[in-house]
Amino acid sequence: MRFLPLILRNSWRNRRRTLLTIASIGVSMCLLGVMIALYSAFWLSKPQDNQALRLVVRNRVSLAVFLPLAYRQQIEKIPGVRIATPATWFGGTYKDAREARNNFARFSVEPEKLFPLFAEWSIPEDQKQAFIHERTACVIGRDLANAFNFHLGDRIPLQGDIFPGNFEFTVRGIFDSPSNSNLMYFNKEYIDQAMPERRRGFVDTFYILIDAPEHSARVANAIDAQFRNSTGATKTESEQAFVVGFLSMLGDVRMFLVWISAAVMFTILLVSANTMAMSVRERVREVGVLKTLGFTPGTILFLILGEAVAISIAGGAIGYLISTVLLKGVQRSPMGGFLPSLHVVDPVIAAVCLALAALIGLLSSLVPALGASRAPIVEALRSTD
């Protein structure tokens, strides 16, 4: 601790360079923070209590291939299944599809099953009843209502594409959700009745509510076994796995995140190493002076590494803070409705970001620091800066 003031003073010696280094590490760590948060949300987070009770059944071939609605009766007979209800991706266009925020998620569902299925959502009882009893009613999430300034009674027109036609929905309820709620739900019956006979009786997915999380594997296997030899074989997975699967339609997102993170780390390591080498080279003479005063090579090494780590941690901390702001934005964006619950402020991710920043500082300065600490005093004093 007695060397901390010296380390901090040296860090701040060339302010412009230090600020630029902190900024470059900050931007990189911000990107890394977002990547780690997304990776963690998709592949490392445990499902929340209610989420662990939900399964999603889809066609084994693809999400784009529908399942017969008649499957529901057979699914409901499987022990452990409390609710089996269809949920179909509507798609469609709200006003101008070129505007990103208009592409929020919208599903046709059975209104009376929606809120028992998503027990973590809250909605006033009268709004829930209005949604259940009015065929053209819709409910929307609080985030969506806030984003478009929608109020109860407002009408939302949608032009269908997967389900052709012009539809108009009346906002009868606004629900609150602990996660992103850029979501819109409306009555399946309203859509079905506008479709020709041959289009009716098919659904995109079934949402299943089971009685206990520990039964999820058994129930999923039982459902898939039930339809294994039928024309529409199913794939049943946890809600979390379903969301990840949805994302994987973009490609191998997992590898994408890992490689981008690695590239960011490597790039910032090179930038930081260059800066630290420059910084140490300018102070070889001072290293000689410190050694003359009695500083050991180990102490010199500690001082230089400490300086690099201090700068990197400052960059890492700033980067992490910016990443939380970005994640908040991602969470509230229309795309957020497709993502699993993101932990915007996560102590573990913060610690990982800071540890990676410290590691970058350490690695980037190790070679110049070792060189300086081992430099003979007389040679060091002869340096002309």
Added chain:
Amino acid sequence: MSEPIIETRNLTKEFLRDEFHVVALKDVTLEIPQGEFVTLMGPSGSGKSTLLHLIAAMDRPTGGEIRVLGHNLRELTDREIAHWRNENVGFIFQQFNLLPVLTALENVELPLKLTHLNKAERLEHAATALNLVGLGDRLGHFPRQLSGGQEQRVAIARAIVTDPALILADEPTGNLDAASAQEVLTILSKLNKDFGKTIVMVTHDPHAAHFATRVHHLEKGELMPDAA
């Protein structure tokens, strides 16, 4: 005569520079008693600074023996030498070599950070040393806010703050005007006479040599016999 604080016997330093074999110091045998103020004089390249660096254990000899303050420096490890130097040797450079990011007080405190003193004790010692060189009113000044003479006085304070027995100065007045040089030499003389410090000073300046109790001349790496 006092016990010798520095003893060298056939001290030699050779090295390769750009494939040329250079003999910087050749068979120097020397004894410097405790409490002396010795100057090492000679033309450039005569080996004065090399001898000073060997006495401070900042460099290793290639031949001969050297004992300083009772220690055979060739037998000490780098780590032991660093501790020994911190406790026993104060070094003053021609170019002051203060750390620009630290104030005068913090520069002087620096060698004490390697001791077991707490912060309050370190600052008290550093302030005392600065008072001794007449800079008690410049504690919070950074080197860039001081004149050359004041910077060198801070460097002297840094050299004496650990109360070393031996003070080595490598052309301490080389970068100073006459008035500042006089101040520095007066301080060194005072440290020798009033505090009993042994001082070895490398200089080109014959006027500076007048402050010394003994003068040694070197030429082409050899100690001139008339001065030995």
